[in-house]
Amino acid sequence: xxxxxxxxxxxxxxxxxxxxxxxxxxxxxxxxxxxxxxxxxxxxxxxxxxxxxxxxxxxxxxxxxxxxxxxxxxxxxxxxxxxxxxxxxxxxxxxxxxxxxxxxxxxxxxxxxxxxxxxxxxxxxxxxxxxxxxxxxxxxxxxxx
Amino acid sequence: xxxxxxxxxxxxxxxxxxxxxxxxxxxxxxxxxxxxxxxxxxxxxxxxxxxxxxxxxxxxxxxxxxxxxxxxxxxxxxxxxxxxxxxxxxxxxxxxxxxxxxxxxxxxxxxxxxxxxxxxxxxxxxxxxxxxxxxxxxxxxxxxx
DNA sequence: ACATAAAGTGTGACTCAGTCTCAATTTAAC
DNA sequence: GTTAAATTGAGACTGAGTCACACTTTATGT
Numbered sequence: 001x002x003x004x005x006x007x008x009x010x011x012x013x014x015x016x017x018x019x020x021x022x023x024x025x026x027x028x029x030x031x032x033x034x035x036x037x038x039x040x041x042x043x044x045x046x047x048x049x050x051x052x053x054x055x056x057x058x059x060x061x062x063x064x065x066x067x068x069x070x071x072x073x074x075x076x077x078x079x080x081x082x083x084x085x086x087x088x089x090x091x092x093x094x095x096x097x098x099x100x101x102x103x104x105x106x107x108x109x110x111x112x113x114x115x116x117x118x119x120x121x122x123x124x125x126x127x128x129x130x131x132x133x134x135x136x137x138x139x140x141x142x143x144x145x
Numbered sequence: 146x147x148x149x150x151x152x153x154x155x156x157x158x159x160x161x162x163x164x165x166x167x168x169x170x171x172x173x174x175x176x177x178x179x180x181x182x183x184x185x186x187x188x189x190x191x192x193x194x195x196x197x198x199x200x201x202x203x204x205x206x207x208x209x210x211x212x213x214x215x216x217x218x219x220x221x222x223x224x225x226x227x228x229x230x231x232x233x234x235x236x237x238x239x240x241x242x243x244x245x246x247x248x249x250x251x252x253x254x255x256x257x258x259x260x261x262x263x264x265x266x267x268x269x270x271x272x273x274x275x276x277x278x279x280x281x282x283x284x285x286x287x288x289x290x
Numbered sequence: 291a292c293a294t295a296a297a298g299t300g301t302g303a304c305t306c307a308g309t310c311t312c313a314a315t316t317t318a319a320c
Numbered sequence: 321g322t323t324a325a326a327t328t329g330a331g332a333c334t335g336a337g338t339c340a341c342a343c344t345t346t347a348t349g350t
Contacts, residue, residue, distance in 0.1 A: 021317045021326055043307065057329045062308065078223055080278075082337090083307055098272050107270050113262050118281055121259075125243050125252050127283040133225075134279040136263055138272040166297055166346045188336065202300045207337065227308090228336055 002088060004034045007073045014071045025056055029064045033074065039087045039106045079106065080135055096134040102143035147233060149179045152218045159216045170201055174209045178219065184232045184251045224251060225280055241279040247288035 011030060015022050032049050033040075046061040065086060068074045072089050079085040079099055094115060098107040114134065122129040147155075156175060160167050177194050178185075191206040210231060213219045217234050224230040224244055232251075239260060243252040259279065267274040 098270050101275060109266055111266055114259055117258050121254055121256055122281055122283055126286045127243050128289050129281055129283040130246060132281040136267055136274055136277040138267055138274040141271040144273050205299060
């Protein structure tokens, strides 16, 4: 699992290799992401960051989220809301999500049987699979009557 | 698979049972949905309908899409865009989607192995599954180099 | 067919997430 | 320290979708 220092190194590396600048804003945003819950929304994060660093703009937060996604430090996810969610990109190569409809709790899982079956289904339908996403919505222990 | 007359009957029934009105607008929108590709976006549909029936407003189209979703005539789907897609709600009870990243073609599939495995995964994680969605993105025959 | 009450409609203002422009600032590299 | 190029903040803008409300239409009882 990616820790802050590994992420920072990855970021600096990417910036250097692409003639991009290592800015205070980018550092701050990366730091704050690591303070934040592992699954989060851009706007939530922006509001949180804005409170602590009132010079950082929405545009910069969104731009940085895009940047970090490209590098593979975070990952844009659809978690059933009508806006994007992000998560820290753990080492687990593919994983999908169980989401509690009541409390929003997110559990990650990876399953070989499903992965394999997806590849088979793609082939059977004449497609080459590039990526996939699976969300299971339900109720967690605390929210089942 | 649901045909227009079955859908219309379902709609009239629901309206009657819920003290709602059968309006020209609702009829027109239902008719146009059946003229349209089986997977569509609200805004696309609105523009198409607006051309032919220039008195029908965006609000009515969106309201009717919600209504038809509640009844189960259409279904709101996430097909990887950052706005909602809809599809005619076929009889196939659960199905998921293969989506070509290049041309947007959508293929439907249902798979017992995956369905079963999802239930197992939910249980193993202490959740009761309510619904799920799986999208496989890839390239269809015509768009594989 | 007609009156009536309740539901539905169109308009346009609004929201919300996200993007864009551009002048001013900051960074990296010499 | 200079300089060119990258980055930033502000706020205007976009696009999907929602909302309020005056006006219209429907369903029902007569």
